[in-house]
Amino acid sequence: MPSDMKERIAREFVELVRTKPIDRITVKDVVEACHITRQTFYYHFQDLLDVIDWSLHRAMEELVEKSLQMDSREEVMELFLSGAVQARGMIRKLLSSQLREQTERLIMGAVRSYFQEMVDRRELLQDVSRLDAQVALDFYTFAVVGVMVEYCGRPNVDIKRLAGQLIRLMDGSFLRED
Template identity: 25%
Template sequence: MAQQYTKKIIREEFIKILNERPLNKITVKDIASACDINRNTFYYYYTDIYAILSEIFQTELQIVIDEYNDTLSWEESFIVATKFSLQNKTAIYHVYNSMQKEELEDYLFNVSGNIMSRYVEKVSDGISASSGDKKLIASFYQCALTEMVLRWIASGMKEDPDTIIRRIGRLFDGHIALSLKRSAGLNDSNKKQ
């Protein structure tokens, strides 16, 4: 119990500090001091600052996975996933502009992939699309969403992601189902040949 509490405090203080300054300006000493622990205690839980960052992104990914609900659209699921970024814009921007940018990119790619794979599976119910095509469709949207979010971060996160995501949803409404039906049609025509 005390171990989980200490780890939670370390993560929370790290995020607070990351919201104040760039990642490369944060030291273990800064975090330990903010948590009122010694450096050995910090190292008992984490090998370095990057291990905290990795754990935070893994935790946030798990939250998205746990909160995914079959009644949610992919847009709603993605909006849930952006909650952490919106609450910690400066921290996300600092990670994006650091050597650990890849950690953020992987997190976004995994979140997008998880959301789109589940959504494509849900939409494909009753449609005999091939599993390869389902993966291809999910991957296409995964890549598009990841890149859009990265561009949003690079531009200073000025626009409201809720508005953008909902607009994309309206513009592309029905395209996933249509693509799945085309896959089923291609499968049927291949069987006839």
């Protein structure tokens, strides 16, 4: 039941974001939309940023699980980019709110966790030093989040093409001359 309540609170927060600027949404608004007490809200979350953080981590967990069932890196990247396109309204509102810095940190952290999970599960980067692996993870995190934010905000992004371009950049074939 607590997880159901967390999902309900997160869902209502997203609904409020559709109709109201994020900076104007209060815990009281969420409590009223959910028909719960403030005590119930604070039992599950510390504040609204905690709701955003929980939602992001939940979405990343789902992405990791889905991606492990996929055969190619292109499919995984398409899944990732599709999620960003679907959430572009929310992402745009968060990044233009007073929560921008915290949101950037949360998105970077969630994407970094995703990459770390993929590296661990697929046993990648084992032939490089731990420090080199950390730099590689940071590089790919910043690159993918930057491209995601820039391109997924565009109205007619070709996800399949963009995913292919990112994969070619990551494996180095984008810059090689044949």
